[in-house]
Structure formats: structure tokens, C-alpha cells
Amino acid sequence: PEGGRIYTVASGPIAGLPLAALVASAPAGDAESGAVADLAATDWLARHYRFVTLPSVSALALAQRADPPAAAARRPELVAYGAPTLAGSGKGAARGEDAPLRKRGGVGVRGAGLTLAEGEKTMASVDRLRRLDPLPGTVVELTKLSAAISRGGGVRLGAKATESAVKADRELPRAISVVFATHGLLPGEMGTGSEPGLVLTPPGKASLTDDGLLTASEAAALSLSARWVVLSACNTATPGVEAGASGESLSSLARSFLYAGADNLLASHWRVADDATAALTVEALANRSASPATALAAAMEAVRTGKRADGTAVEGWAPHWAHPASWAPFTLVTNRDR
Template sequence: MIAARLARCLGSLAALVAVFAASPAPARQETPAALRAEAYEAAQWAIASDAADALARVSARFAQGDDALGRLAEEREDLIERRDRLERELERLYASEEATALAARARTRTAWEAAVERLRAVDADIEARFPAYSELTSPRALSIAETQALLGPDEGLLLVLVNPEATYVWGISRERVEWARADDLGDAAMTEAVNRLRASLTSAGAVRGGQDIDPIVFAGPQATPFDRATAHRLYTELVQPVEGAFQGKKTLISVVTGALTSLPLSVLTTASPTGSDAAPEALAATPWLIDRYALATLPSVSSLEALRCHLVADPALRSPGCPPRRNAVARRADTRGARLHLAAFGAPLLTGEPRAATRGSPTADDVMGEGRLADVGKLRALPALPGSKLELETLKTRYPGSLVRIGSEATEHAVRADDAEALSRARFVVFSTHGLMAGSAAAEPGLVMTPPEQATEADDGYLSASEAAQLRLNAEFVVLSACNTAASNGRPGGEGLSGLARAFFYAGARSVMVSHWEVSDAATTTLITSAFADLDDNRAGDPGVRARALQAGIRAVRAERRWAHPAYWAAFTLVGEPG
């Protein structure tokens, strides 16, 4: 029914807008504004994502504020993780006909059925005892008026729905609403354009003459020039037609679908390109969308309500546009101890040469050993990250009273056990290390920590997404200063903002900074340290403060001629609350 309504609204809206614009509005309910509003809500149903679901669940638990619910919700999350892990294990076992695999398959199937049955019981218990939680976790589309009420006075929202035949775009601010249809950018054309841009972003400066190039010393022409014409075309068809709604605002929040989930909007150019795409001088002079707005992205429009209404402990800090709390118990004060400014982990002890000076590695499949644990030998052989160590040492100097674990101290056991309580009190959380993408259904994305001598369930040197989801955070800002942390598989058109981003939202983060491709170790060190310097220069709680910090970090990278190519500065995206 939703799909039919969406097709009707979107298919007829362009024609109806033209008709009504040319003549006085007839006496009918389906005015252009009404159809546009209905299509806006219908589009949100088509954009539902795992990341949005994770944010809704943790915000609902937070809003309800009941200890009994917290225990049930935590058990529910553990059961979901167990069910999914057992399903992956079953997939692996069904691929083998050995006798041992057949026996293990039966045991695993029994365990999976028990987890599913218990999950049903917990869901029924939550529904009966805490109806407000169930209401908050149900997907809900915001109306245009509700969206406008939640936006700040200096914010705009860009909603982009990619369909097979065309792309539909909404621009919204408190004062205005604009709508447009990009007829030449259906799903196939959008994917082709994004693939072309990502090809130059993920290979620029990587290989030349058969040798890896260290971006610290490489200052010549890029191996793959960035296609500014395509980047400008996307701007003119997706942003410019609705920009009147938020032009002049400082922060732009985007919700996108399809292939666009793998492309940071910061790389869109706001003017026709001049000069050669391969010339650093031309790239340095190019006006980018990130120059015009501090950018943040959300997995869904409804995430705006989750972040600004339910994931706020102090009622005074809730958005004036929030709906009244229904059936919610006042949240108890945090008694875990004093707020910690920063908890940071990274620069693991690895023996590989930093051959490309990047924080990229093979997929998770390539480091897995027997069963579910990582192979500590393969992890240990990954390239060392000198820039990561410098980055964390700089942060340690900036925040002397904080928790910073470097090298031998940066272990999975520290994150999940020894420092778990301190981590739960941290305002900012940073992981500066290798990020590994999921390579198959059985190997999760994750972060590389210092490997132990022997892998155990408690510590195999690999903090997987499901393990990260079990952390208990109260962080305003989580920075995943690593490669490929934005999506589950890195392929355009896949589930956007899943994998590690979803896991840290699930754990309780209000915003997560993630990367879309293999990042330069040195450039990333400059970006992260500059972003935190800007964060300190601005008052906490200011609108858009974290989005502006990322914008300042990008400017710092671009200030160096050798890093003019967006491959060096555009990989990171802020997901969640802009500030």
C-alpha cells in the first residue's frame, strides 16, 4: 500500500505542480502542497535503514528511562546479535558435508531456535509492560511541519530519494520547502555517476609505476584526476533546484538513498570546473559544497526526532519541536561518575611496514581464523600506523585528564572490559586504527586492536561491529579514524551507513564520524587533530558545532597543496546530530 501511494504521489506530482502553477487552484484537496507533503512522508517509508532502526531503539530505551525496561532492551539487543551470529554460522556449516559439520549444524540450529523463541517472549513482555517503548521504536514518517519544527534556525535538510526512473529531492528549512525531480538521474544513471567519482577517489595517488605512493611525499599529478564535471552535474540536479529552501544556512543535513550513500556530498562542486582536473592548482581553486555548508547526514528523517527528543537527558535541551513525552518515566541522573572528556584507543602494535601510509586493509575475511575468532598472526602482520600514534598523542596532550590507550594498551579487552566504565562516561570517543570491511555474510566489519598472544572470545584483537554494539556509551561524538567505516561492504547501492556506524549508534552515540574509502594516514592525522582543535574553540551544544569541526578539519587538509585532491580530505562524513 505504501509503495502504491508513493508511486502515485511521485508519479503525478510534477505534472500537477505545473498545472496548478499556471492556473488558480481549483476547489480540491489534492493541491500541489498537499501532494508534495504526502509524497515527502511516503518517501521516508522507502528510506528505512538498519542504522535508523538502531538509533530508534537506543533512543526509545533512553526516553523510557526505566531500569526494568533497560534490562529487557539490553537482553533483546543481545538476543538479536546472537540470532544473527548463529544465522551466519549456519550459513557456513550448510556449505560443508563433513560429519563434524553436520553435527555442529544440528547444535547451532537448536541454539538459533532457542534464541528466536526467547526473542519473541522478550518482545511480548516489552509490548505488554512498556507500550511507549514499542511506540517509539515503530517506524514513523515525519510531516513537513514536524521536520521544520525540529530544524534549527540556521539549518536546512536535503532529502534525496533515488528511484529506478528518476530521483526526487526535497529541500526544507524552518521557513521554506522546495521540491524537484531529476529525470535524468534514475537509479542506473546515479549509480554510474557515483561509480565514476568513487573510482577517482579510491585510487587517486595509490599506485604509480607499480609502486605504492606515500601521500606524505607525493606532490605531483594525481594518478586518477577527479571528475569535477560529474560532481558539478550532481550538484546542479540534486541540490541547486531546491537550494532556495536553505540557501544562506550554515548547516545542511542530508538523508540520501541508493548509490549516494557511498558518496560524501562534500565532493559536489558548486561551479562549472575550470582548468585541468589533474592540476592541484585547479582543484585548490574549486568551490565545493563543503565550503558553503557544514555537512551532516542522517539515516532517516525520523532520526532527527530520535536525536533531538529522546536521546537528550536534560529536558531543557530537547528541541522545542519535540512532541510531548507520553507514558515516559523521568530518566534517573547518571551516577557512573564524573564526565570524562575523551576516551581514545588506537595505533595498535603491528609489525607490517606502513607501505602505503594509509589506514586501509583487506576485508575481514582475510584476517579470520578458524571459527569466529580473528587470526592474531594475520592481524599482527598488518601495516603499522605512525600517523595514528601521532594523532592520539596530540589528543592526549590536548586533553591531559582523559583516557588514551596507545600501542600495547590499545587492546580489545581494554575496550570491552578494563576501560568499559570509563568509556561509558566519555563525551568524545576516538578509535584510530585500521578499519576492515565485511567481506562475506560470516565476517563482520570491525576495528583492529593490538593482537593478544592467543585469540580468545574475550580478546582476539578485532573489535567487530556486534561487539561494538554491546558497548554502553553516552558519547556526543564517536570518531572512527579508520578506513571504510561508513558502510557494511563499501559497494554503491548497498545498505548505507550500516556496519560500524550502526553498531556505535546502537551503543549510544549521538553522532559518528565515519570514512567512505581508504584514507591517508598523514592527511587523516591533520584532519582529526584540526577538527578537535575547532571543537574546543566553540562552545559545546552550539548548533552544528561537530559538523563545523569536520568542516574545519577538511579545510586544514586542503590547505596543503599535496592534498588538494578530494581523495585526501573528503572521505569522512558526520552521521547523526550536527552539534
């Protein structure tokens, strides 16, 4: 029905296509013009339906967890990690900006050598991770989000954004919203057989507990009760097509955070832009009265048009946000939508 939810399960290349960016009817003008007026007039599918991605068909049958006993008012509104301390050149620092050596996932170095074998375990190379480009835009993104939903608190940046800090964070299990704003690495960028992961500030020396990369299996070991987990990173929803990825990037990351206890996961299909991403996450997470699917759809519309449903303007809106590259990268992965 119009405005209804559509649950999707996809694998392979089609899983990298956000259905919200398809059109419900042929554009009246030049379909490839890219002009703001033509984009605004396009009948996007996102205007008609609320899309929910399932990590698998069986996810619909997962037992519904009871709501946490602690009152929402007593729980931390936000725990966010971002802007890891990295030493790259910064030439491709803005997520969403193309650079010759950057492969999918926003990697500033080539994929070879990013992992090191340690017995039966695989660790990331801290030296290689440290060469990734810094992400100063994530500071702005998380600062805006914190001001909107958490009175300026809950943000861990730079030297505080480490894998050890994530695993030891006592507020993380109780937080209502958990956000990671950083580089996301796909299995093909790490090496055959590796897991997808989120880059954090690399330690001086890698260990099995902290190598600067929070992998899918490590995410699954976290204890979460968050209504939202946002992976504001590059290609966290993209199915891997490189050697060894087997199209499992989305499912492994999604299953990991859902298994850890998250109700709803927002993940990205491509390298995301800092400014539009900040606006979209603020609009979605601040909308407490709507279900996550409806909140995301309303956030997409606000970013696309620059206007919220009540007619108020979205701060910092720019005309190029009308393009799907700005408003359509995120997908909702859940089996709950409440």
C-alpha cells in the same frame, strides 16, 4: 539555505561518495589539473552546506536522550585507542598509501581466512590480523589530538589497545570524545556474512571476548555518552559491495555506535592519510562552540586552505591538503548534530 544542514540517506555505491567533494559550479580552469591554485579556486559544495548522514530515515525519529547528569568538566575529555601491535612488513603502513595486496579497508593480507568459525560464532584469525601493517602514524595523530583537547592524557596505544581493554575501560562510558585510529575491515574482507570491524592488538589466542577485532555488534554492546566518536580508520563509512556485504557497512557501524550512546560519529570514506587526518580531527573536536556539522565543515575548510576562520595557520599544512583526498574523507553520521 546557504550554510544550512543537508541530511542524507544513501545506500549502494552512491553512499561511498562524500557530497562535500562535489562542486557547486563548473571549475574555471582545467577540471582535472589537480594544481593547488585550481583546487583552491574550486567552488566546493562543502563551502555552502553542512552535510549530515543519517544511518536510516527512521533515525530522525529516535528519542532524544537527555544529557548525562555529570558535569562536562568532570568527564574524561578523551579516550583514544590506536597503533595496535601488528607485525606486517610496514610497506603500506601509512594509511592512504596504495599497495598491491591492500584491498579496501587498508588490509595488508588477502581477505580469505581472516575469520574462523567457533560453533555459531565467528572469530577473527589472530594470526592473520597480526600480519597487518603497523600504523605508526596513528601515534602522532592521537598524541596531537590528546595534547589539543585532553592535556596529553586519554590515549591507549600498542599493547594497551586491545579489545579486552576497550570492553573493560571504565572511562569509556563517560568520555566526551572517543577515537579509534586503526585499520577498519569491511565485511567482504573478512568473509561472507561477517561484520565490519576495527582492528586492535591481537591476543595470543583468540577467544569469543577478544579476537583482536571489535565488530559492529560488539560496539553496539558498549556503553557510551560521547559527543564525538571518531573512527579514524579506513573505509569505516564505505558501503560494502563485496559478496555478503549488502551495502550495510556504514549503517551497521553507525547504528552500533549510536545505539551504544554516541551522539555523533565521524567515519571515513577511504584510506585516510595520517597527517591531514590528525589536523582534521583536532580542528573538529576542539571546536566546542559549534555544532558537530559546523565543526566538521570548518575543519574541512581549515585543512583545505591551511587557514582557520580567525586567520591563524594550521600547523603542518601542506599544499596537497587542498585536494579532497585530504579534507573530504570523513562524514558525520548522527541524528542529533548538537
